[in-house]
Amino acid sequence: MGPALSAATAGLDRDGARPGRAFPERHGARHAAPRALVHLDRPLMLGAVLGLAGALALTGLAAAWLARPSKPAGPVVVGMLAPRPVVLPAAWFVRPGAGAETGGDRIDLAIPWSDLTGGALPGLMRVTATRAPETEAPLSPARRYARFLTAEAQPLPEGLMRRRFRAGTPFEGEDLYLAEGEGGRFAARCATGPSPEPEAACLSEVRIGALSLRLRFAAERLPSWSAGLAGLERLFGSEP
Structure with a gap:
């Protein structure tokens, strides 16, 4: 393998291993989704879980209130x-x-x-x-x-x-x-x-x-x- 071919191969390897790329740009492939988006989804998921837990807690309180013993009627x-x-x-x-x-x-x-x-x-x-x-x-x-x-x-x-x-x-x-x-x-x-x-x-x-x-x-x-x-x-x- 000649020096020029070795240099081209090394450049290709560097491009293929570069973060955020699935394939080298010269193949026409689009960039992969930035990792920052994954980090943005986690707060949203945490908020949804907390919201669901709060809704369940409110439902339990409402059920307990409805099931409370009624006051004796006259x-x-x-x-x-x-x-x-x-x-x-x-x-x-x-x-x-x-x-x-x-x-x-x-x-x-x-x-x-x-x-x-x-x-x-x-x-x-x-x-x-x-x-x-x-x-x-x-x-x-x-x-x-x-x-x-x-x-x-x-x-x-x-x-x-x-x-x-x-x-x-x-x-x-x-x-x-x-x-x-x-x-x-x-x-x-x-x-x-x-x-x-x-x-x-x-x-x-x-x-x-x-x-x-x-x-x-x-x-x-x-x-x-x-x-x-x-x-x-x-x-x-x-x-x-």
Whole structure:
């Protein structure tokens, strides 16, 4: 290799290794992007990350504020169902604001047993209150269900009588519990097997004053039927 060719080759090597060039200029290639641009992107990326973190923090604060325990609402006055206004805690209403519907003809409540009985019983009694129909006194539960019942009757220590429904009737799989003979004061139908809603395994319908009450509660609360009924009478009775 002659001196001139060696010098040209050395120049080519220097041009190819020069920073910022992908190929020698004599090949017509464009310059590579300056490294300064890469350094300019880093502050932008850092700012974006910090902005995202701040947005997430604000979102968490907003969620915590929305999930904060609400202040206990005051009592609700229901004045259209009964002859006299009924004052009930707002926490009992199943549908928030339902008590304010003065023109409504129904209220749905979930009343703690402890509030009804004054004891420490767990669970809730679900109550649907409507105006009682202006009709003659209905048949007693014992007479109403007579054609569906077996002849078996079992007295219980809580003042109840248990009757069994015959197989093949619409009430198969339930037992009927009657208080005071024919159940004129209290009666309930309760599932005999596992219930999809154990807290609503028993159904009872009672009339207190001008109101008809449909009750749902757990079978374990049957022994407390008298105390629960007395609590409902205090709440909805015609006398304050």
